[in-house]
Amino acid sequence: MHKVERRAEKKSISYARAWAVLAVVAGVALGATVSAPAYAAPVDDQDDGFSELEHGPSDPDAFTKITSGPSESQLSNQAPAVHKGAIPMAIAGFSPAGCAGQTDYAHWSSGSNASVHARTSCSIVVPALGVSTNLQKQGWAYWENVKWGESSRAAASHSQDAHPHWYCGGWGSQNYRGVSSHWSDEASGYYTATTVGAENRFGC
Amino acid sequence: MLARFRLGAAAASITVIAILAACGSPPRVEPSPEVTDALRTLVEPPSEPPLVSIQGEELPPLYYDWVIDGEPVIFKQSENQDDIRLTQVPHPSKTLEVVIGSGVPPADLVIATFEHVDANGVPTDSGGMQTDCLREVDRCDLIYGPDSLTVTLEAAESAQVVVLQLLYAARNPDGDGMIHMNASWGVRLDVDR
Numbered sequence: 001m002h003k004v005e006r007r008a009e010k011k012s013i014s015y016a017r018a019w020a021v022l023a024v025v026a027g028v029a030l031g032a033t034v035s036a037p038a039y040a041a042p043v044d045d046q047d048d049g050f051s052e053l054e055h056g057p058s059d060p061d062a063f064t065k066i067t068s069g070p071s072e073s074q075l076s077n078q079a080p081a082v083h084k085g086a087i088p089m090a091i092a093g094f095s096p097a098g099c100a101g102q103t104d105y106a107h108w109s110s111g112s113n114a115s116v117h118a119r120t121s122c123s124i125v126v127p128a129l130g131v132s133t134n135l136q137k138q139g140w141a142y143w144e145n146v147k148w149g150e151s152s153r154a155a156a157s158h159s160q161d162a163h164p165h166w167y168c169g170g171w172g173s174q175n176y177r178g179v180s181s182h183w184s185d186e187a188s189g190y191y192t193a194t195t196v197g198a199e200n201r202f203g204c
Numbered sequence: 205m206l207a208r209f210r211l212g213a214a215a216a217s218i219t220v221i222a223i224l225a226a227c228g229s230p231p232r233v234e235p236s237p238e239v240t241d242a243l244r245t246l247v248e249p250p251s252e253p254p255l256v257s258i259q260g261e262e263l264p265p266l267y268y269d270w271v272i273d274g275e276p277v278i279f280k281q282s283e284n285q286d287d288i289r290l291t292q293v294p295h296p297s298k299t300l301e302v303v304i305g306s307g308v309p310p311a312d313l314v315i316a317t318f319e320h321v322d323a324n325g326v327p328t329d330s331g332g333m334q335t336d337c338l339r340e341v342d343r344c345d346l347i348y349g350p351d352s353l354t355v356t357l358e359a360a361e362s363a364q365v366v367v368l369q370l371l372y373a374a375r376n377p378d379g380d381g382m383i384h385m386n387a388s389w390g391v392r393l394d395v396d397r
Contacts, residue, residue: 093244093245094242095244103239132381132382134384138330140285140326140327140330140331141266141285141288141388141390142267142285142367145269175331179312179384181382183382184243189245192373193244193373194384195240
């Protein structure tokens with residue numbers, strides 16, 4: 001079931017945000033072919049009245065298990081095109097509001113918890129934006145999602161932090177990371193990004 | 205009008221350059237553990253985990269956490285990762301070829317190679333040698349087609365196990381916002397060459 005927590009974020013007009021605004025101006029000037037630079041949004045855990053949801057795969061209604069893999073995969077019907085190199089950016093336009101997503105490194109948190117923080121920030125107020133983050137524990141075959149958290153706001157320029165916590169006592173030293181999906185619902189459309197935070201090994 | 209816009213854009217560009225010049229060199233960005241990326245228009249992900257082949261061998265997934273027909277689904281070949289059984293494929297050269305049966309660009313594409321395994325064939329070198337193919341483009345050769353993505357990279361001759369990890373962003377089927385879907389596939393390399 002969903003555990004509702006109220007969390008907070010201290011607002012701060014940072015020097016880095018000024019760089020983000022500058023990047024948007026530069027982006028317009030250069031045909032919006034550049035991304036906003038990295039900048040840090042200060043955060044803390046004070047309560048400011050915004051809601052945040054957390055749940056993990058242990059929730060009985062969160063996921064359904066099946067015992068076999070997919071028999072086939074639906075393939076794209078896009079027009080034939082071959083692109084060599086990095087992601088073909090031509091198919092994806094950048095957020096006009098200069099929105100960017102950020103995931104911090106996973107870390108040990110008080111009470112034998114593993115945790116990670118992530119957020120979405122824009123240069124201007126947008127109708128809605130948010131972030132959902134999975135805390136993952138590494139195995140050799142895959143990163144397992146152990147806890148999920150999200151945060152969203154309407155009529156804001158930045159989200160609260162999504163910061164899932166997972167009790168990691170008894171697991172010894174493990175490698176953890178956060179993976180986040182960021183989104184902004186803007187007048188010109190819906191924009192997203194995925195960020196994968198730095199890995200961090202620690203025991204609880 | 206267009207000319208005026210272009211003139212304005214050029215002026216803005218010059219202004220930015222002038223500001224940068226006036227301030228001296230941009231502030232040095234210290235190495236940071238945070239990872240940041242700009243938001244872009246959403247590209248709908250594959251409706252199921254894509255078909256994947258490594259060295260020409262079509263593989264079942266080892267794991268996926270996906271939304272299929274609007275329902276979140278978790279699949280694990282084995283509850284304990286150490287019990288996973290891998291398909292063995294020939295590995296006549298150092299070059300690995302991975303073909304993903306979807307033309308949708310993933311949000312993350314990592315290929316991990318493991319050089320050390322225990323008596324049961326389970327990798328012992330933790331996460332192995334990981335290559336982030338979307339960012340380390342000098343190490344991976346990516347070819348996007350209309351319905352496939354082909355990745356080639358050089359693996360160490362002593363590599364024994366290869367794991368592909370894919371991640372896509374998707375709309376949350378339970379409400380607003382986004383989620384992500386991830387899956388992995390793996391093979392054991394036949395290193396008798």
